[in-house]
Amino acid sequence: MAWFRNLSRFSTINVSRRHDPFLLSSFNCFSSNNINTNPTIEKPSVDPVQYSGLGPTKPHEKPRVVVLGSGWAGCRLMKGLDPEIYDIVCVSPRNHMVFTPLLASTCVGTLEFRSVAEPIARIQPAISREPGSYFFLSNCTGISADKHMVHCETVTEGEQALDPWSFTVSYDKLVIALGAQPTTFGIRGVKEHAIFLREVHHAQEIRRKLLLNLMLSDVPGISEEEKRRLLHCVVVGGGPTGVEFSGELSDFIMRDVRQRYAHVKDYVHVTLIEANEILSSFDVRLRNYATKQLTKSGVRLVRGTVKDVQDQNIILNDGSEVPYGLLVWSTGVGPSPLIHALDLPKAPGGGRIGVDEWLRVPSVQDIFSIGDCSGFVESTGRQTLPALAQVAEREGKYLAHLLNKIGKAGGGRANSGKDIDFGEPFVYKHLGSMASVGSYKALVDLRQSKETKGISLAGFISWFIWRSAYLTRVVSWRNRIYVAINWATTLVFGRDISRI
Structure with missing residues (x-):
């Protein structure tokens, strides 16, 4: 496993294991403090309260930047960090970045799953090449800001999974x-x-569920009512993700399901439930266009609020019941329990970690926060930025430049960057929004905000712009080629309907 190989490279390790004596002795083999040359000893003496980990960096070593997370913000940061200045350590429960704008396309087979997943080692090769840089498949469980230390626990899964292994990582930044x-x-x-x-x-779960329902509905003896329920796909949330998934699903139904599942084609329906207006951040004209296009594609739009979710039905606030076979929830995001629990300053409303104009966390040394988990503190006078990929990416790019500047000025070590001029603060400029609505149609809104005027387009040209823009934003050339080939294959041969 990746975390096992990385732990074996630690320069100084004090080992402990809670429930597995075999792993206990295995990790002890790599310890510089408890070297045992006698292979007949099976149960070494171990302090049960100690944890292995990466200790503080030494004077002859490069300062260490620890990055928690592998999303848009964290990966753009790691891509921009100079490995000649810093050792880079990433702690995340996944070893890849997800290109979320195209994720909805993978649910129905327009794209393959690996086309939207970019391995972290490709984004920052130093993590797999440099002796002091690592990736740990782990969750952060806590931060000791006074000790410059992160507490982690490995991610394990499967029926015969190992017990989680706890360790610590010291950081300079x-x-x-x-x-x-x-x-x-x-x-x-x-x-x-x-x-x-x-x-x-x-x-993957959506795709398996969708195809399973299609096949079950074709089995003899299934009642009409049960067929309609199994083949009713409900999407809750009318933001870009919900709208794009609804559009992809309607395309899949019209172009593939009706050809390959002819016996049940008249039972398949899509319902999009939104409490207010769909695509509320877009121009009014574009919202109206999206509504007409989705309705034309067979998507039923329902304005309402979900009150309760049951095994086979949704209860709306007006008391009506909506049976479903597949339920996709896309109503926005909020801070995780860990972010709420961290003893760090918080931004007004919502519980995000508070940062200043340079994305530093005030009142603590050497901690920065970027992406959806952060927002400006009240003293900055700035509003919290929306949870968008382009916001996270721009923050990651800015902070990478800032940390490189700090490192070159000799401030990369812990508690050593206080007197360095950070330069210009972070400023976000919105580049516009895009969303696909299916049937080779899309929306492009290039306004910087709701109140300003700007270019807004809808239709086939917008769909071409949407695909071209996202193709250029895919991180690696490998995945760009994958995406282009997937699109071409789907256009010629249709979507794959294999349930794997």
Whole structure:
């Protein structure tokens, strides 16, 4: 496993294991403090309260930047950091970055899953090449700011998974880029019955569920009512993710399902539920166009609020029941429990980590925060930026430049950057918004804000711009080629309907 190989490279390790004596003796083999040359000893003496970890950097070593998270913000930061100045350590429960704007396309087979996943080692090669740089497949469980230390626990899964291994990582500079989690608004049953659309495994689960329902509905003896329920796909949330998924799903139904599942084609329906207006951040004209286009594609738009989610039904605020076979939840994001629990300054409203104009966390040394988990503190007079990929990417790019500047000026070590001029603060300029609505149609809104005027387009040309823009934004040339080939294959041969 990746975390096992990385732990074996630690320069100084004090080992402990809670439940597994075999792993206990295995990790002890790599310890510089407890070297045992006698292979007959099976149970070495170990302090049960100590944890292994990366200790503070030494004077002859490069300063260490620890990055928590592998989303848009964290990966753009790591890409821009100079490995000649810093050792880079990434702690994340996934070893890749997800290109989220194209994630909805993987649910119905327009794109393959690996086309939207970029390995971290390709984004920053130093992590797999430099002796002091690492990636740990782990969750952050806490931060000791006074000790410049991060507490971590490995991610394990499967029926025969190992017990989680706890360890610590000391840092000179810490960047918190833990993103956000889907918001459920405390509605009962959402986590148990709905599927979110934030990660690749979410898209895989949606695809398996969708194809399973299609095949089950074709089995003899299934009642008409049960067929309609199984083939009713409900999307909650009318933001860009919900609208794009609804558009992809309607395309899949019209171009593939009706050809390959002819017996049940008249039972397949898509319903999009939104409490207010869909695509509320877009221009009014574009919102109206999206509404007409989705309705024309067979998507039923329902304005309402979900009150309760049951195993096979959704209860709306007006008391009506909506049966479903597939439920996708896309109602926005909010801070994770860890972000709430960290003893760090918070931005007004929402519980995000508070930062100043240079993305530093005030009142603590050497901690920065970027992406969806951060927002400006009240003293800056700035509003918290929206949870968008382009915001996170721009913050990551800015902070990488700032940290490189600090390192070159001799401030890379812990507690050593106080007197360095940070230069210009971070300023975000919105570049516009785009969304696909299916049937080779899309929306392009290039206004900088709701109040300003600007270019707004809709239709086939916008769809071409949407695809071209995202193709150029895919991180690596490898994945750009994958995406282009997937699009061409889907256009010629249709979407793959294999349930794997």
